[in-house]
Amino acid sequence: MAAKSLRVAIIGSGIAGASAAVALKAKGIRADVYEQAPVLGEVGAGIGIRQPSIRAIKKWGIFEEFDKVTCESPRMQIIAGEDNVIIEENWPILTDPTERFPRLIHRADLLDSLTAQIPADQLHLDHRLVDVEEKDETVEVTFANGKKIEVDVLIAADGIRSPVRDKVLGKKEPVFSGYVAHRALVPFDDALGMACEDNTLRIYVDGDNSYYLLPLLNGRRQVSVDITIPGENELRPVYTKEQLLEGIKGFGPTLQKIIENIDMNKIVSRPLSDLEPFDVWSTKTITVIGDAAHAMLHNQGQGANMAIQDADVLADVLGEVAEGKSTVAEALKSYEEQRKPITKLYQNLSRLFPTEQAKTAFPEKEHLEVGK
Numbered sequence: 001m002a003a004k005s006l007r008v009a010i011i012g013s014g015i016a017g018a019s020a021a022v023a024l025k026a027k028g029i030r031a032d033v034y035e036q037a038p039v040l041g042e043v044g045a046g047i048g049i050r051q052p053s054i055r056a057i058k059k060w061g062i063f064e065e066f067d068k069v070t071c072e073s074p075r076m077q078i079i080a081g082e083d084n085v086i087i088e089e090n091w092p093i094l095t096d097p098t099e100r101f102p103r104l105i106h107r108a109d110l111l112d113s114l115t116a117q118i119p120a121d122q123l124h125l126d127h128r129l130v131d132v133e134e135k136d137e138t139v140e141v142t143f144a145n146g147k148k149i150e151v152d153v154l155i156a157a158d159g160i161r162s163p164v165r166d167k168v169l170g171k172k173e174p175v176f177s178g179y180v181a182h183r184a185l186v187p188f189d190d191a192l193g194m195a196c197e198d199n200t201l202r203i204y205v206d207g208d209n210s211y212y213l214l215p216l217l218n219g220r221r222q223v224s225v226d227i228t229i230p231g232e233n234e235l236r237p238v239y240t241k242e243q244l245l246e247g248i249k250g251f252g253p254t255l256q257k258i259i260e261n262i263d264m265n266k267i268v269s270r271p272l273s274d275l276e277p278f279d280v281w282s283t284k285t286i287t288v289i290g291d292a293a294h295a296m297l298h299n300q301g302q303g304a305n306m307a308i309q310d311a312d313v314l315a316d317v318l319g320e321v322a323e324g325k326s327t328v329a330e331a332l333k334s335y336e337e338q339r340k341p342i343t344k345l346y347q348n349l350s351r352l353f354p355t356e357q358a359k360t361a362f363p364e365k366e367h368l369e370v371g372k
C-alpha cells in the first residue's frame, strides 16, 4: 500500500492527537484530525517534556519552534516546610542519552507548536464522534454534525473517557484518586522568591499533599503553580479561596501567601483520575493513544510524555504499512506491544505521591536503564 492511499483519522486534538498528526506528517502520511471542541485550548499549566519526547520532536522536524517556548531544567527538588530540601536530584537521562535535560513548557505552547504543523484542511473542529463501526478492512465514523467518514486506520486520542475505546474495546471506568489539582499561572515575581530562576522544578510536600512551582522562563516569565489536595470527584468543581487555604494550611506562610494573592478566576481545579492498565489496545484497524490508552496521575509528570512517545512509535509502524512492509493489523499490534510495558510502569509509579518519606524524586530509576 502506497503512503498516499493509507487513510488515517485521529479523534481528539489534545497533545496525543496533535502529536500523532505531526509524527505521521513527518512520515509522509496524511492524517485528518477530528476534535469535538469548536476552538482549540489547553489548561493553563506547565509540564516537563522529558528527553525521549524531545528526541521525537526533533525527529519530526519541529524542534526550532518548540525551542523558542521551552527552557531546560537541570533538576528537581522535594522540599518540606519552606526550605528543607529533602531531595535534590538531576533529571535522570534513563532511556535517552542523546538529550541531557528535559524542558519545561506551558501546555498551550506545546499544543500550539504541534497544531501549527497540521494543515488547516486536515484539522476539523466542531466534529464530535458519536459512532464508530469497524467493517472488514475499514472503519466508519459518524459525527454529531451528520458527517460520516471511512478510513483505513482510526486513532483514538480522545482522552481518559474515550468514547471510541469504550465502544470497541469495552468500557473502562476512570479511577478517582481522592485528590484535586488546582492550577494557575502567575508572573514570576508573584511566586515571592519561592520559584527558581535556574528552572529547577520545586515540589513542596506536606504528607500526600503537594505544591509544585514550575518555572516557565522562555517566551514567558511565569510560574505554573499546582497544588494537589484531597477533594471530591466533581465534573467542574468550584472551590473558594478559603477552601484552598484550608487545604494548604500545612505548607509554609509564603506558599500560602502566593495562593492568597491569586485571583480565583485564574485557578483551574480538576479531580485527578487514572485508568487501570488494560491488555488490548487495538482491533485490526482501530487503536488508542495518550490518556485514552493509559491515563495516569500527574505525580511522575509522564502523561503528556507518554502521549508524545506513543505517537512516535505509532507513526513508525504505520510508516512500514505505507511502505508495504506490513499490514495495519500487524502495525497496531507491534505499536501496543512496544508501548504497553513502559506506560504500565508509569501508571503504577504515578500512584506514588511525592512525600517527605520519598527516597528519590524519580522512582523509575530503579526500573529503567540507559539504552533500555
Ligand SMILES: Cc1cc2nc3c(=O)[nH]c(=O)nc-3n(C[C@H](O)[C@H](O)[C@H](O)COP(=O)(O)OP(=O)(O)OC[C@H]3O[C@@H](n4cnc5c(N)ncnc54)[C@H](O)[C@@H]3O)c2cc1C
Residues within 6 Å of the ligand: 011, 012, 013, 014, 015, 016, 017, 034, 035, 036, 037, 045, 046, 047, 048, 049, 127, 128, 129, 130, 157, 158, 159, 160, 162, 163, 181, 183, 226, 270, 272, 289, 290, 291, 292, 296, 297, 298, 300, 301, 302, 303, 304, 305, 306, 307
Ligand atoms: C495536574 C496535571 C499535571 C500534569 N502534568 C504533567 C506533566 O508534567 N508532564 C506530563 O507529561 N503530563 C502531565 N499531565 C498529563 C497530561 O496533561 C495528559 O496526559 C495529556 O494532556 C493527555 O493528552 P491526550 O491528548 O491523551 O488527552 P486530552 O488532553 O484529554 O485530549 C483528548 C481530546 O479528545 C477530544 N474528544 C473527546 N471525545 C471526543 C469525541 N467524541 N469526538 C471528538 N473529540 C473528542 C477532547 O475534546 C480533547 O481535545 C498532567 C495532568 C494533570 C491533570
